[in-house]
Amino acid sequence: MLALYRVLLHLYPAPYRCEFGDEMMGVLLEVQAENQRKGAFAMLASGVHESGGLLYGAMREHFYSITGSYDNGTFSFKRRFAMRSEFRFPKATVGLMVVILAAVMLAIEKARAISMSIPHANPPVGPIRPEQFAIVQVLVAILIWAIASGAIGWGILFALRRSGIQQLSEMNPAAGQRSGK
Amino acid sequence: MEVSEPVLLILLSLAEQPRHGYAILQDTERMSEGHVRLSTGTLYGALARLLDEKWIERIKEQDSSRGKQTYRLTAAGRRNLQMEVARLKHLTRVAAPRVARKET
Secondary structure, three states: OHHHHHHHHOOOOHHHHHHHHHHHHHHHHHHHHHHHHHOHHHHHHHHHHHHHHHHHHHHHHHHHHHHOOOOOOOOOEOOOEOOOOOOOOOHHHHHHHHHHHHHHHHHHHHHHHHHHHOOOOOOOOOOOOHHHOOHHHHHHHHHHHHHHHHHHHHHHHHHHHHHOHHHHHHEEOOOOEEOOO | OOOOHHHHHHHHHHHHOOEEHHHHHHHHHHHOOOOOOOOHHHHHHHHHHHHHOOOEEEEOOOOOOOOOOEEEEOHHHHHHHHHHHHHHHHHHHHHHHHHHOOOO
């Protein structure tokens, strides 16, 4: 059972394992010793319980190390335990979105002005025939766009994690440990 | 930060006295009369979050030969725990007459 626990502990992210791995193994040893005294059934039940806890914990920590948040309903602590997340959008994102919105509104206004200056440029549109609908193509395009956006976003987060930028930002040089999460 | 039942039990365990991981597991089970049995993975996940939020801290103990770390509540942690207990007291005060009311 201890070998299984060791394997499961290796599923945790390396920084977490360095900080808590030995200590967790010590606790698991004590739990096992206690359950050995209680009998085979207690040993089995405890093994399943601890293995499940380690698996769930490893997934939760990996999710946190990628997204910077536990607050997704799946990996958050049971009921009413929402931790503050340090993962935030860069401030420049807000500025960029404002610029894009202003550009879109300007384009709409320009188009309206051009339309008004040429009264008969746009003839009335007749009834739309079914063959003119391009809903399938539009849906496929939206799907491809969503997948591509998701993949790019995931790639950026993964690259940040791999490059250690996020871990560096969480380091507290004075204490030599992680600081804010 | 909101506090779940397991985290509340961990905080209550440390409010009494500083404890290491295994002692916290035993104490939470005892306090909940066996209803809450934290796994080691869950316990250390919660301890990591509480350390990050500075609700608890590690203290140096003489018996640290086996890698045991002892944890204790910080002043901020104790203050937040008192607020949570006060909130629960209020809730039980409000709840008691309502659940005692007989169906008509």
